[in-house]
Amino acid sequence: MDFTPNETQQLITDSARQFAERVLAPRAAELDREGGFPRDSLAQAAELGLLGINVPEELGGVEAGAVAYALAVVELARACASTTVAMTVSNMVAEVITYFGTEEQKTEHVPRLCSGEYVVGGFALSESGAGSDPGGMITRARKTERGWVLSGAKLWITSGTDAGLFVVWARTNDAAGPRGISAFLVRGDAPGLVRGKPEHKLGQHGSTTTPLEFHDVELPDEALLHEEGKGFRVAMMALDGGRIGISGLALG
Known part of the structure; x- marks a missing residue:
């Protein structure tokens, strides 16, 4: 069985790694020491599509699949677990509305979750x-x-x-x-x-x-x-x- 990431999975992984190294890692120690909530980092994550990795594109997501999502989370958590846990819960919320919501609920809420308008x-x-x-x-x-x-x-x-x-x-x-x-x-x-x-x-x-x-x-x-x-x-x-x-x- 070939476990080599496909093109989409590799693209998401690389994007998450670069974001983690550029944005999350330099702030991680201070964030853990001072506490608070990483609004700015999450807003930047939203711009990269990291708040809707497994959400359909028509709802503002990337629709990269569960494997790409897992690979991205590994890269993000390696740099800052605090920011990443907020992202994973928000992805979960977006996915559950996508699956169970009415068309009105999906179009009203999911794009706002993916874009960061709701923060998370x-x-x-x-x-x-x-x-x-x-x-x-x-x-x-x-x-x-x-x-x-x-x-x-x-x-x-x-x-x-x-x-x-x-x-x-x-x-x-x-x-x-x-x-x-x-x-x-x-x-x-x-x-x-x-x-x-x-x-x-x-x-x-x-x-x-x-x-x-x-x-x-x-x-x-x-x-x-x-x-x-x-x-x-x-x-x-x-x-x-x-x-x-x-x-x-x-x-x-």
Whole structure:
């Protein structure tokens, strides 16, 4: 079996390596020492297509495939894991909307993720008593005449300080296990969304990990991603792709 990268994969790898050496590596030590959030580096990454590596071109991505994505993440993580983890989560958010979103959701949000207009995307699944286990999830979305009202809290959200769009999971009915969970698209400037203080961590200090609170956040019907009660499927498929990013981070 030939493992030689094809032309597209090699092009993405070379581009990521050059960007990592030119932009990320010189700033990595200071970013880790001082903390904060690498907005400028992420904006430059967006210009190179690194926030939509596996997203279709018509939605603003590069559509280079999972192998090219993994190779790029290795190069980026070798220079700065903090910046790279924000990029991998944002790529994951863009991909999950591409796969599960309506045409309107895809055209409204995915190009903004790829271009950096949203800065990055955030993935809001975990809670104090629930990680990937839907049974413990207490964040709720209540149906109203105008859409939904979201209430609850999430923990350990990568890029929670700066992300312009979140995919948020909430219980929409009392069905046991995954059948009661739905996914929603929530803008970072939504009234009632409160970003908490970043966690103190042992490493990756340039990647903020933040609690989020949702105080009766009003959402339109169009904010529902995929179908009501199918949110667990959305999460598991997203995490399958996310593991590619984590593998690249570890290797880099």
